[in-house]
Amino acid sequence: MATVGKAAGLLLALAVTGAAGYQVGREREAREQGAAESGAVGASARDARVETLGAGGAQALRVQDGPTSFTDEEETVIRVARMASPAVVSVSTGASSGSGIIVRRDGVVLTNAHVVGNADVVEVGLADGRRLRGQVLGRDPSLDVAVVRIRADGLPVATLGDSDRLVVGQRAIAIGNPLGLERTVTSGVVSAVNRSPRGLGLDQLIQTDAAISPGNSGGPLLDSQGRVIGINTVVIRAPGAEGLNFAIPINLAYDVARQVLETGRIRRAFLGIEYRDIEPQLAEQFGLPVEEGIIVVYVAPGTPADRAGLLRGDIIVRLDDAAITRGGDLRRELRERAPGETVTLTVVRPAGRTRLRARLADAPQY
Numbered sequence: 001m002a003t004v005g006k007a008a009g010l011l012l013a014l015a016v017t018g019a020a021g022y023q024v025g026r027e028r029e030a031r032e033q034g035a036a037e038s039g040a041v042g043a044s045a046r047d048a049r050v051e052t053l054g055a056g057g058a059q060a061l062r063v064q065d066g067p068t069s070f071t072d073e074e075e076t077v078i079r080v081a082r083m084a085s086p087a088v089v090s091v092s093t094g095a096s097s098g099s100g101i102i103v104r105r106d107g108v109v110l111t112n113a114h115v116v117g118n119a120d121v122v123e124v125g126l127a128d129g130r131r132l133r134g135q136v137l138g139r140d141p142s143l144d145v146a147v148v149r150i151r152a153d154g155l156p157v158a159t160l161g162d163s164d165r166l167v168v169g170q171r172a173i174a175i176g177n178p179l180g181l182e183r184t185v186t187s188g189v190v191s192a193v194n195r196s197p198r199g200l201g202l203d204q205l206i207q208t209d210a211a212i213s214p215g216n217s218g219g220p221l222l223d224s225q226g227r228v229i230g231i232n233t234v235v236i237r238a239p240g241a242e243g244l245n246f247a248i249p250i251n252l253a254y255d256v257a258r259q260v261l262e263t264g265r266i267r268r269a270f271l272g273i274e275y276r277d278i279e280p281q282l283a284e285q286f287g288l289p290v291e292e293g294i295i296v297v298y299v300a301p302g303t304p305a306d307r308a309g310l311l312r313g314d315i316i317v318r319l320d321d322a323a324i325t326r327g328g329d330l331r332r333e334l335r336e337r338a339p340g341e342t343v344t345l346t347v348v349r350p351a352g353r354t355r356l357r358a359r360l361a362d363a364p365q366y
Helices: 003-018 072-087 250-263 281-284 304-306 327-335
Strands: 023-026 048-051 060-065 086-094 097-102 108-112 122-125 132-140 145-150 171-176 183-197 205-208 220-223 228-237 245-249 274-275 294-299 313-318 342-349 352-359
Touching: 003 281, 048 304, 060 072, 072 086, 072 097, 072 171, 072 183, 072 220, 086 108, 097 228, 108 250, 122 145, 145 250, 171 205, 205 228, 220 327, 228 250, 245 250, 274 327, 294 304, 304 352
Parallel strands: none
Antiparallel strands: 023 228, 048 060, 086 097, 086 122, 097 108, 108 145, 122 132, 132 145, 171 183, 171 220, 183 205, 205 245, 220 228, 228 245, 274 294, 294 313, 313 342, 342 352
C-alpha cells in the first residue's frame, strides 16, 4: 500500500515551486506621475449632438445631426462608463496604488486588501480632482477586500448588483486606473463564475476577458445596467493564455463591508493550517494514496487544527459531508461555518483514514 511517508519530499517540492503552471500577476502597483486622464469616455473628434432618452440612470444615448453613430453595444458601454465613472476612485498608500469604488453616500469605499497593504491611512482621489484622506476600517486578505472611509459631501455612489445571479456570457465592463491613467474603461463578458484558480489562495471568483491591468485592482466590474458585480483583483499570466482576469463577487465583498461597519471587525472561522492542493501527477510521483485533496504542510501551534491532532503530511479529503478536493473547497466550507462551531475532518494517513474533530476559532484580525 502506498503511504504518505513520501509526503516529505512533496512538501519540500511544493514549498520551493508553489503551485505550478501559472505566473500570477497579483498587482503591486506603483503610481505613475504625470497627467491623468479624468474623463470616463473621450469626446468624439467630430462634432455631434448627443440626445439622452429616458430618465435617471437608465438613459440611452443616441447621436444625431452628425456623421458619428454608435452600435447598441457601444452605446451600452458608453452609458455604463458615464454612470459609474464618477464613483471610481484611485487609492494610494504612497508606495503603491490601485482603484476603488464608492458604495455608500457616507463615504464607504471598497478596494483590494493588497492595494492598501498594512496601511491605516490612504489617499483617495475622486473623479472631480479632490484628494482626500481615507481611513482603512478593515481588511480581509482571505478575500482580498478592504474597506476605506472618506469624509466629504456630495459623493457619487455606485449601484450594486447581485453577483449570485450572474450568467456566463453577459456583458462585463471594468473601470480602473491602470498605470495611473484614471478611469480607463475596458469591455468584455463574464467568462465563468465560481472560479478557484490554483495558486491564488482565492476562490468563488468571477472570470472575465475585460482587460485588467496593474492599477485596475480594487476597481469595479459592472454589468450592462451599470451595477457593480465584482471588485477586480488579479490577472493570471500563463504562456499562450490571455483574458484570464478575475474579480471578487460583490456579494462577498460587500459582506466584508457590512461586518466592518456593524461590528468593527471581520469574523471568519479559522482552522490554523497551511496546505497545498494535491494534483494527480504529484500523487503518482510521490506515491500518495489519493489523487485529490489538500496536504497539510504546516500546523500552527495552539490552533484548532493543532488541538484536533492534525499533523504535517495529513491529507484532508472531507469536512463534515463536503468533499475537499482542493484548497478552494476548504475555504468555501470554512466561510459557511461560524467561529466556535465544531467540524469533522476526514484525514488520510499511512495507516488509513481517520476522523478528527476540530472546534473552529476566530480568524486573526489584520
